[in-house]
Amino acid sequence: MAASAIEGRGWASTPRLQLFLGILTLTLVAAVTAAPVVLVVVGALEANLWRSVFIDSTINRSAIAYSFLLALRAPVAAVVGFLIAWLLIRVRVPGSRFIEFALWATFFVPVLPVTLSWILLLSPSYGLINQIAETLPFVTSAPFNIYSVGGILWVQVLTSSIPVMVVLLAPALRQLDSSFEEVGRVCGAKPFTVFYQVTLPILAPAILTGALAGFIKSLETFEVERLLGQPNGIWVYSTRIYDLVSLEPPNFQAAMSLSTFIMFFLLVIAVAYQRVSLRFDYATILGRGTRLEPMRIGRWRYFISAALFLVVAISLAFPLFMLIVGSCMKLFGFFTIASPFSLVHWAEVLDDPLFAKALRNSLVVASGAGIGGVLIYAGMAQIVRRSRLPGRHMIELLAWLPWSIPGILLGISMLWIILTVPAASAILYGSLMSLVMIIVIAQMPIGVHMIKTSIGQISRELEQASRVSGAGPFSTFVRIVLPLVSPMLVSIFVIVFISALRDISTTIFLASGDSQTLSLLMMQFALSSNLEGAAVIGAITTSIILVVAVVARHYGLQVFGQR
Amino acid sequence: MLHRSTLLFAVLIVLVALSARALAQGDPAKWAEIQKAALAEGGELNVTGPPSPTLRAALSAAFKARHGITLNYFADTTSAIVARIDEEFKANKLSIDAHIGGMSTCWLFAARGQLLDMNGKLVDPDILKPGVWRRGGPKLTELTATGTGPNDPKCAFQTTEWVFNSVFENTNVVKTPIKSWNDLLRPEFKDKIVSFDVRSSGPGEPPAAYLGKVMGDDYVKKLYVGQNVKFSTDSRQLAEWVARGEASIGLALVQFAVEIYRHQGLPIAPVIIDDGFGGASLTGGFGCIMLFKNSPHPNAAQVFANWMGTREAQEIYEKNMSEKSLRTDVDTGDAVPSYVREQPGVKYLIDDYVYSWYSGERAAHLKILTAELPR
Numbered sequence: 040m041a042a043s044a045i046e047g048r049g050w051a052s053t054p055r056l057q058l059f060l061g062i063l064t065l066t067l068v069a070a071v072t073a074a075p076v077v078l079v080v081v082g083a084l085e086a087n088l089w090r091s092v093f094i095d096s097t098i099n100r101s102a103i104a105y106s107f108l109l110a111l112r113a114p115v116a117a118v119v120g121f122l123i124a125w126l127l128i129r130v131r132v133p134g135s136r137f138i139e140f141a142l143w144a145t146f147f148v149p150v151l152p153v154t155l156s157w158i159l160l161l162s163p164s165y166g167l168i169n170q171i172a173e174t175l176p177f178v179t180s181a182p183f184n185i186y187s188v189g190g191i192l193w194v195q196v197l198t199s200s201i202p203v204m205v206v207l208l209a210p211a212l213r214q215l216d217s218s219f220e221e222v223g224r225v226c227g228a229k230p231f232t233v234f235y236q237v238t239l240p241i242l243a244p245a246i247l248t249g250a251l252a253g254f255i256k257s258l259e260t261f262e263v264e265r266l267l268g269q270p271n272g273i274w275v276y277s278t279r280i281y282d283l284v285s286l287e288p289p290n291f292q293a294a295m296s297l298s299t300f301i302m303f304f305l306l307v308i309a310v311a312y313q314r315v316s317l318r319f320d321y322a323t324i325l326g327r328g329t330r331l332e333p334m335r336i337g338r339w340r341y342f343i344s345a346a347l348f349l350v351v352a353i354s355l356a357f358p359l360f361m362l363i364v365g366s367c368m369k370l371f372g373f374f375t376i377a378s379p380f381s382l383v384h385w386a387e388v389l390d391d392p393l394f395a396k397a398l399r400n401s402l403v404v405a406s407g408a409g410i411g412g413v414l415i416y417a418g419m420a421q422i423v424r425r426s427r428l429p430g431r432h433m434i435e436l437l438a439w440l441p442w443s444i445p446g447i448l449l450g451i452s453m454l455w456i457i458l459t460v461p462a463a464s465a466i467l468y469g470s471l472m473s474l475v476m477i478i479v480i481a482q483m484p485i486g487v488h489m490i491k492t493s494i495g496q497i498s499r500e501l502e503q504a505s506r507v508s509g510a511g512p513f514s515t516f517v518r519i520v521l522p523l524v525s526p527m528l529v530s531i532f533v534i535v536f537i538s539a540l541r542d543i544s545t546t547i548f549l550a551s552g553d554s555q556t557l558s559l560l561m562m563q564f565a566l567s568s569n570l571e572g573a574a575v576i577g578a579i580t581t582s583i584i585l586v587v588a589v590v591a592r593h594y595g596l597q598v599f600g601q602r
Numbered sequence: 603m604l605h606r607s608t609l610l611f612a613v614l615i616v617l618v619a620l621s622a623r624a625l626a627q628g629d630p631a632k633w634a635e636i637q638k639a640a641l642a643e644g645g646e647l648n649v650t651g652p653p654s655p656t657l658r659a660a661l662s663a664a665f666k667a668r669h670g671i672t673l674n675y676f677a678d679t680t681s682a683i684v685a686r687i688d689e690e691f692k693a694n695k696l697s698i699d700a701h702i703g704g705m706s707t708c709w710l711f712a713a714r715g716q717l718l719d720m721n722g723k724l725v726d727p728d729i730l731k732p733g734v735w736r737r738g739g740p741k742l743t744e745l746t747a748t749g750t751g752p753n754d755p756k757c758a759f760q761t762t763e764w765v766f767n768s769v770f771e772n773t774n775v776v777k778t779p780i781k782s783w784n785d786l787l788r789p790e791f792k793d794k795i796v797s798f799d800v801r802s803s804g805p806g807e808p809p810a811a812y813l814g815k816v817m818g819d820d821y822v823k824k825l826y827v828g829q830n831v832k833f834s835t836d837s838r839q840l841a842e843w844v845a846r847g848e849a850s851i852g853l854a855l856v857q858f859a860v861e862i863y864r865h866q867g868l869p870i871a872p873v874i875i876d877d878g879f880g881g882a883s884l885t886g887g888f889g890c891i892m893l894f895k896n897s898p899h900p901n902a903a904q905v906f907a908n909w910m911g912t913r914e915a916q917e918i919y920e921k922n923m924s925e926k927s928l929r930t931d932v933d934t935g936d937a938v939p940s941y942v943r944e945q946p947g948v949k950y951l952i953d954d955y956v957y958s959w960y961s962g963e964r965a966a967h968l969k970i971l972t973a974e975l976p977r
Contacts, residue, residue, distance in 0.1 A: 097976050164848040266839065270796075270832050272976065285835070287706050287803035288688075289681040369866060376866045392659050451685060458693035469697065547682050548689075551697065552648060552674035563677045566653040568838040568859040 061429035064422060065437075071480050072440040075452030076302065079295045079444050086292030099297060102274040106301075108188065109264070109275060110257040112196050117250035120204020123350070125238065126343055127205070128212040129220070130230075131333040133344040139209060140592075141351040146202040147537055147584040148358050149577035150262045151565065152371075153198050156361035158266070159372045161185035161193075186271045194263050197354045204249055206534065207489055210526035211245035212238075214496045217332040230334055244316055245492045251312055252485045255442050258301055261544075276301060280445045294448060302443040309439040313432065362581065366574040384571040388564070388579075393555055401557040402583070403471050404546075405539035408478035412535045413528050415479060416486030421516055423487070424494045425502070438487040441480050446544035453477050454548040469551030477549055478539045486531050493527035494520060529591050536587055540580050628727030633908070636725065637669065639901035646672045647902040650687070651702035652888045653677040657922040664918055665909060671902050680707050680803070687894070691716055694896070699903035701892045702910070704885075705743055705758065705955045706803060708892050712745050712757040718893040719745075719755040723904055729911035736763070736928045740911055743890065747958040759907055760955060761916060762889025764926040764942040767882045768809040770852040770860060772844050773869040780873050783817050783825075786851060792829050796843050797853035799833035800826065801972050805854045806833070807964070808883050808954050814967025815952065816879040822967070827974050838862070845870040857924045857942050864939075872941040883952035884944075887925040890955075 092099055123142070127135045160168045161183045169181035184190060219241060223233035239246075261277040269278060276297070283294040336343075365371045369381045388394055422428060423435045441449060457463045457473060467473040497520065505515040521528065543558050550559055557580055564572035640647075647665075651657070658675040665673040678686075680703060690696045691714070701707070711717045720742045724730065729740060741763070742756035749755060771780060775794075780786065786795065798806035814822050825831065832849065834840050837859040844852040845863035852860075852870075863870050891907045893900075909915050916927040921934045926943055944950070952959060 095977070101976075162846075162848065165846050266836070269799075270834055270839075282802060282835075284685070285679065285681045285802060287680060287684060288710055289685045291685070370862065373866065373868070376868070387656075391655055392662070393655070451689070454686065454689050458689055458695055464693070464695060468695070547678065548686055552676040555676075560655070563653040563655050563658075566677075566679065567655065568841075568862060569655070570838060572655065 057428055061431070064419075064428060065430035065433055068419065068434050068437050071476075072437045072483065074456055075449050075480075076440050076444055078452045078455055079298060079448055080302070082292055083295040083299045086296055088293050088296045092293050092296040093300070098274050099279055102276050102279040103300060105188070105268070105273055106258050106276040109191060109195070110254050112192055112200050113254035113257045114250050116196055116200030116204050116253060117246055120201045120249070121208050121242070121246050123201065123347065124205045124208040124212050125234065126347065128209055129215070129238065129333055130340070130343070131335050132340050132347065134348065135333075135344075138344075138347045138351055139205065140588075141355050142202045142205045143533070143588055143592075144359070144581075144585060145198060145351070145355040146206055147588065148198070148355070148362060148581055149541065149561075150198070151266075151570075152362040152365055152574050152577050153358040154194055154263050154266050155365070155371060155570070156358050157190070157194050158185050159361070160357075161190060186267050188268075188273060191263055191267050191273070194267065195257070195260060197350075198358060199260070200253060200257065201350075202354065203534075204253060206530050207249040207252070207485075208242070208245055210493060210524075210530050211242050211496065213526050214493065214523070215241060220334070221332070230336060233334075244495060245489075247312065247316060248488045248492045251308065252442075252488065255305055255308075255439075255484070259442070259445055277445060280447065284447055284451075291448070291451060294445075298444050298448055305439065305443040306436075309436055313435060359581070362574060362578050366571060366578045368571060371570045371574060384569070384575050387569075388572050388575040391560070393560060396553075397555045397557045397560045398579075400471055400474075400554055401540055401580075404474045404478065404556060405536045405587075407471070407475040408482070408539040409532045409536035411475060412479040412482055412486055413490075413532045416483065416490050416531060417521060417524070417528065418516075419483075419487045420491035420494055421520060424491050425499075435487075435491070439484050441482075442484045446481060446542070447547070449481060450477065450545040450548040453480075453545075457549070467549075469549075469554060471554050473549045474539075474546050474554060474556070477545050478535065478542060481542070481545045482535045482538050485534065489531060490524060490527055493524040497523050533584075533588050533591050536591075537584055540584060628730040629725045630727055633725045633727065636901050636904050636908075640669065640671060640899070640905045643899045643902050645670060645902075646674065647700070647899050647906055648674045648676065648698050649700045649702065649906065650676050650678065650683045650698050652923065653679065654922055657919065660918045660922060661915070664914060665906065668909060668914065669905055671905065673906070680704070683707075684710060687711070687716065688714065691896075696894060696896055697898060698894060699897040699899045700894065700906050703888055703890060703892070705760070705890055705957075705960070708743065708758040708890055709745075709957060709960070711892060711894075716894055717757045718895055719757075720759050720893065720907075721753065721756055723893065724759065724908055724911060725904075726908035726911065729908060734929055734931065736930055741928055743886075743955055744957050747961060750958075758890035758892045759911065760886045760890045761910055761919065761928055762886050762923075762925040763884055763928050763944075763955075764887060764938070765882055765944055765950065766805070766808050766885045766954065767872055767874065767941045768805070768854045769873040769875060770841075770844050770855045770870055771873050772847045772850055773871050775847045775850045775869075780851075780875065782877050783813065783821065783875055785875075787821075787824055787829065791850055793832075794850040795825075795829050795853060796832045796834065796840050796849040796851070797826070798837065798840060798855070799835050800854075800968065801833075801975060801977070802835050804835065805837070805856050807854075807968055808885060809854050810971055811954075811964040811967045812883045812952055814971065815963060816877070819967060819970045822971050823974050826971060841870065857939050861924060861939060872939075874941070879951055882950070883954045884950045885954040888923060889919060889925050889927075 126132055127139045160166050163169060163181040163184045166181065166183065166185065169183055172178050172182050215238065219237055220233050223237045228236065259277050261281060264275045265278050265281065268275060279297060280294045283290045283297070366384060367380050367382060369379055369383070370376060373379060419434060419438060423431050457467050467476065501519055502515050505519045510518065541558055543562050546556065547559065550556065557576055561573045561576040564576060654677065658677055662673040662675050665671060683701065684707060687698055690698070708717070724740050735741065741760040743758045743760050744750050745755045745757045798804055800806040800810045810822060810826070813825065831853065837856050840852055841855055841859040841863055843849040844855070845868040860870060891910045893903050893907055897903055913929060913931055916929045916932045917934055919925070920927045920932055921937045924938055926938050954960065
C-alpha cells in the first residue's frame with residue numbers, strides 16, 4: 040500500500056496530470072508509430088487488390104508459406120541462443136569472454152559477403168565442400184545445395200539468428216542473482232535441473248521477448264533469401280515486397296496489400312504476447328545486490344568450450360576471413376585467376392569523393408540513433424513497466440508497430456508524412472536528423488521491449504528505497520534504474536548503432552545527395568556489380584562496429600557503474 | 603516585276619537557310635545567357651542517375667570544372683527514384699532537376715506530366731555542329747506513339763545507342779556451337795539457362811520481346827518455360843553463374859557485369875546468332891537525359907543537358923557505363939565491348955526506344971510470356 044502510494048505520487052500527483060501525461064505520451068508515440076501503418080492500411084484499402092494479391096498470385100501465396108516456414112528458425116535460435124548465453128554467463132567455461140564477444144562480432148559482419156562466402160563453399164556446381172565430398176567413394180553427387188530452404192536456414196541461423204539471441208539474452212542472464220541458482224543446488228538439484236526449474240522460468244520474459252522479436256524480424260530478412268532463394272523459385276514475403284516496389288512504376292499498392300497480412304498477424308501475436316508476459320514477473324535484481332558466480336561443471340567445461348569455439352570458427356572466422364580477403368581480390372571468390380589479389384578496390388573506395396562524407400554521415404546517424412534511441416526507449420519502457428499513466432498498455436502495443444510493415448514501406452510512409460507536414464518538410468527533409476528519426480522508430484520494438492523486460496527484472500523495492508530517501512521519479516530513473524539495466528542498454532545501443540550503419544531500405548527515401556551514408560554507398564557499389572568495392576565498405580563498416588562494440592561494452596558499463 | 607519577285611524569293615530562301623544554319627549551330631547568345639542564369643541560381647544542381655560510383659564522381663568533377671556548378675549526383679535504384687520524385691511532385695516540393703536513365707522511366711515520368719519538352723532545350727553550339735551525331739543530329743525521343751513529328755513534344759535527349767546482344771555462353775561447357783535460336787532448345791540446355799527475370803523491369807524484357815517478334819510466342823514459351831530458365835534480378839550473379847559454369851547459357855546479361863569476368867580471362871563469351879532476322883535490338887541503356895518541370899534549378903538543369911551532349915561528358919559516360927555514345931567523335935576503345943557496337947551492313951530490326959514498339963508489340967509479347975510463369 041505504502042509502495043503503491045509512493046509510485047502513484049511519483050509518476051503524476053493528480054489524476055488530471057496523469058491523464059494529461061498519458062494522452063501526451065500516447066499521442067507522440069502514435070504519431071511516429073501508428074501514422075505510417077495507417078497510411079499503409081489506407082493505401083491497401085484504396086487499392087482493393089486483395090484478390091490479385093492473395094488469391095490470383097501463386098508466388099505471393101507461396102511467399103507467405105515460405106516466410107513462415109523460414110521464420111520457424113527464430114524459436115529454435117532462441118533456445119540455442121539462450122543455451123549458449125547461459126553457458127557463457129552462468130557456467131565457468133574457458134574463453135567465455137572471447138566467445139561472447141566473437142558472437143557479438145558475428146552479428147556485425149555484413150550479410151552480403153557472408154552469403155557469397157557460403158555460396159563458394161556449398162554451391163552444388165562449384166562449392167568447395169561439395170567438390171571435396173564428391174571425391175569420397177560413396178558420394179555420387181553434390182550433397183549440399185546452398186540454393187535451398189536448408190541453405191537459407193543454415194546461413195541465417197548461423198550468422199544472424201543465434202548471435203542476436205546471445206547479444207539480447209546475455210544482459211538478462213547477467214542480471215540474475217546467483218543466489219537463486221545456489222538455493223536450487225543447496226536443495227540437491229543438479230545443474231540441468233537448476234537450469235530447467237530455476238533459470239529458465241525466471242528468464243522466460245526475456246527469452247519470450249527475444250524469440251518474438253527474432254520471429255517478427257525473420258519475416259523481414261531479405262538479402263540471403265534473394266540470393267539463395269529466388270534462383271530456385273523460393274520467394275518470401277520480403278523478396279516479394281522488394282519485387283513489387285522495384286517495378287517501374289513501383290507497385291506500392293500491391294506491396295501494401297501484401298504487408299497487411301503480416302501486419303494483422305503481428306498485431307495478434309503482440310496482443311497475445313502482452314497477455315502472456317503479464318504472467319511472468321520475476322524480479323532478479325534485489326535490494327541485497329546481485330552476485331554473479333558461474334557454476335563449476337568439471338571437465339565438461341573443456342568440451343563445451345571446444346564446441347563453442349567451433350561455432351565461432353564456422354560462424355565468424357570464415358565469413359570475416361572471406362570479407363577481408365574478398366575486399367583484397369580482383370574478383371570476389373576467384374582464387375584461380377592470374378594474380379588474384381589486388382588493393383585496387385580499396386583505392387577505388389577511398390578515392391571516392393563521397394566516401395569521407397558518407398563515413399561522417401554514417402557515424403553521426405548511428406551515434407545519434409544509438410544514444411537518442413536508447414534514451415527514448417528506456418523512457419518508454421519505464422512508463423510501460425512502472426508508471427500508472429492511462430494508455431500505457433496501448434503504448435506497449437504501439438511500440439511493436441514499426442515492425443509490422445517492411446522497412447521500405449515504413450520509409451515511403453515517412454516520406455509522405457514529412458513532405459505533407461510543412462514544418463517537418465522544412466526541418467527534416469534530406470537532413471541527417473530525418474535518418475536518425477527513422478532509425479529510432481524502426482528499432483523501437485526491440486529497444487522498448489527488451490529494456491522493458493530488463494526493468495522488470497529489477498525489484499521494485501530498490502526504486503521505492505530511492506523514493507523514500509527523497510529522490511524524485513526522474514532522479515530514481517537516472518540514478519537507480521538506468522545503471523541497473525545498463526548491460527541491456529549497451530546491447531540495445533550496439534544493435535541500433537549497427538542497424539543505422541547497415542540500413543538501406545528505411546533510409547533510402549529520406550537521404551539526399553548530401554546525406555548519403557556508407558550503407559547507401561555500399562548499395563551503389565553492389566548495384567553497379569562492383570561487389571569487391573561493396574566488400575571494402577563492408578570491411579570498413581565491420582571495423583567501425585567492432586571498435587564501437589568494444590568501447591560500448593567496456594566504457595558503457597563503466598559509465599553506469601557496472602564495472 | 604517577275605525579276606523583283608524572283609529576287610525577293612531568293613532573298614527569303616537565303617534568310618531561311620541562314621536561320622536554319624544558325625539554329626542548327628545553336629544560339630551562342632542564348633547559351634551564354636542560360637549559363638549565366640544557371641550560376642545565378644546558386645551554382646548547384648541535383649541530378650538522379652544510375653548507381654555507378656565512378657560515373658557519379660567523374661561527372662560531378664568535370665561539370666564543376668567546366669561550368670562552376672556543383673553537381674549533387676544522387677544514385678539509387680530506378681524504382682526508388684521514381685517513387686521519390688512522384689511524392690515530391692505531389693507535395694509540390696521537387697528537389698531534383700534532371701535524371702539520367704532509360705526510356706521506360708522517361709515515359710513513366712512523361713505520362714505523369716513531370717517532364718519538360720526537350721524541343722529547344724539544346725542550344726550549345728558545340729553539340730549542334732553538323733556531323734557530330736550518328737543520326738544526323740541530337741536524338742530526342744518521342745513522348746507518344748503518334749507524336750513522332752519534329753515539333754511534337756520530346757521527353758528525353760538520348761545520347762547513347764548500342765546493340766543489346768544478350769546471349770552469352772560458358773565456352774568450357776558449351777561444346778557444340780550455337781548458331782540458331784532453336785539451338786537454345788537443345789535438351790542439354792534444360793535447367794542450364796539463366797536470365798534476368800522477365801517479370802521485373804530491366805534487361806530481361808528486351809530479349810524476350812525481341813524473340814517474341816522474330817521467333818514467335820510459342821518459341822519463347824518453349825525457351826523460358828520448357829527449358830526451365832532460372833531467373834535472378836542480380837546482373838552480377840547471372841554473369842558469375844555463366845562464368846563459373848553453373849549455367850551454360852545466360853540471357854539478358856549486361857556488358858558491365860559480363861566484362862568483369864571477361865577481363866580476367868574467364869570462359870564467358872557472347873553468342874552472335876543470325877537467323878536472318880538482323881541483329882539484336884538497339885537500346886539507349888541509361889543514356890537518356892530528362893529535365894523536370896518546376897525544378898529548383900531549371901537553368902542549371904538545361905546547362906547540364908547540353909553539357910551531357912559534349913564530347914567531354916560523352917567520353918566520361920561511355921567509359922564508365924560501357925554504352926556506345928551516339929556522338930561520332932567519341933570512342934573510348936575497350937571500354938565498350940565489340941559485341942554491343944553496331945556492325946556495318948547489319949540491319950537492326952528493333953529500336954527498343956521507340957514508344958510505339960515499347961507500348962504496343964513489346965508489351966504484348968511480354969504479357970503472353972509472363973502469363974506462363976508463376977506470378
